[in-house]
Amino acid sequence: xxxxxxxxxxxxxxxxxxxxxxxxxxxxxxxxxxxxxxxxxxxxxxxxxxxxxxxxxxxxxxxxxxxxxxxxxxxxxxxxxxxxxxxxxxxxxxxxxxxxxxxxxxxxxxx
Amino acid sequence: xxxxxxxxxxxxxxxxxxxxxxxxxxxxxxxxxxxxxxxxxxxxxxxxxxxxxxxxxxxxxxxxxxxxxxxxxxxxxxxxxxxxxxxxxxxxxxxxxxxxxxxxxxxxxxx
DNA sequence: TCATCACTTGATAAAGTGTGCAACTGAAAA
DNA sequence: TTTTCAGTTGCACACTTTATCAAGTGATGA
Numbered sequence: 001x002x003x004x005x006x007x008x009x010x011x012x013x014x015x016x017x018x019x020x021x022x023x024x025x026x027x028x029x030x031x032x033x034x035x036x037x038x039x040x041x042x043x044x045x046x047x048x049x050x051x052x053x054x055x056x057x058x059x060x061x062x063x064x065x066x067x068x069x070x071x072x073x074x075x076x077x078x079x080x081x082x083x084x085x086x087x088x089x090x091x092x093x094x095x096x097x098x099x100x101x102x103x104x105x106x107x108x109x110x111x
Numbered sequence: 112x113x114x115x116x117x118x119x120x121x122x123x124x125x126x127x128x129x130x131x132x133x134x135x136x137x138x139x140x141x142x143x144x145x146x147x148x149x150x151x152x153x154x155x156x157x158x159x160x161x162x163x164x165x166x167x168x169x170x171x172x173x174x175x176x177x178x179x180x181x182x183x184x185x186x187x188x189x190x191x192x193x194x195x196x197x198x199x200x201x202x203x204x205x206x207x208x209x210x211x212x213x214x215x216x217x218x219x220x221x222x
Numbered sequence: 223t224c225a226t227c228a229c230t231t232g233a234t235a236a237a238g239t240g241t242g243c244a245a246c247t248g249a250a251a252a
Numbered sequence: 253t254t255t256t257c258a259g260t261t262g263c264a265c266a267c268t269t270t271a272t273c274a275a276g277t278g279a280t281g282a
Binding site for chain 3: 018047051052
Binding site: 004008017061077 | 118127195205
């Protein structure tokens with residue numbers, strides 16, 4: 001293999017590193033969605049959504065199918081869901097820790 | 112909380128989205144390392160390493176302690192290790208799938 | 223004290239990313 | 253056939269990230 005694994009990992013995480021792409025994956029891991037359905041949940045321009053979907057397509061995390069007038073997206077790597085859950089767990093830990101630290105510094109109010 | 116969770120997640124993944132930072136976390140999840148030890152394993156300039164360590168510090172994923180002449184880093188969120196393992200599993204799946212696809216397209220050699 | 227090792231910081235140029243607008247394609251409805 | 257809805261693509265601009273070089277701090281050893 002030409003690309004070292006740690007670099008592939010970095011690129012993988014990079015594709016997860018955008019709020020819209022996270023939202024897309026969260027919605028798609030519930031069920032398949034057409035683009036206009038995603039659009040109803042995510043507050044960005046259609047062209048921007050399309051671009052983020054393209055990023056996810058390029059990395060094979062989602063696939064699209066044309067169904068009549070609409071394009072339906074699905075996750076092609078179901079394990080991504082676990083990853084998002086793991087991230088949430090870690091994150092709540094980190095955020096809680098930072099919260100404590102903050103309260104120690106200024107016990108009256110959080111910034 | 113002011114920052115929506117999906118945005119916090121995106122930022123979290125973004126900090127993982129760099130090959131040097133992945134290497135650092137992998138090394139640190141084995142055991143603590145001084146900066147010059149990391150430097151021996153990761154092929155980048157000291158200043159660049161320092162910069163990446165700063166990114167990880169800012170997001171509270173690692174902590175540093177001065178021990179005499181050297182600065183020792185440790186992971187402060189051990190669950191990160193699971194995340195890296197999960198990423199590797201997902202990634203090998205995706206890479207394998209792409210490999211198959213590639214062989215179908217050109218059965219003789221992979222690009 | 224002076225030199226040196228171990229790191230960090232600052233500045234800057236180059237590369238990469240994201241955003242919004244306009245133009246374009248395909249399918250369905252009028 | 254013409255419109256309209258559903259998406260995508262191209263492009264210009266702003267913003268961010270990264271790499272590198274030079275300069276600076278802190279501790280140790282000569």
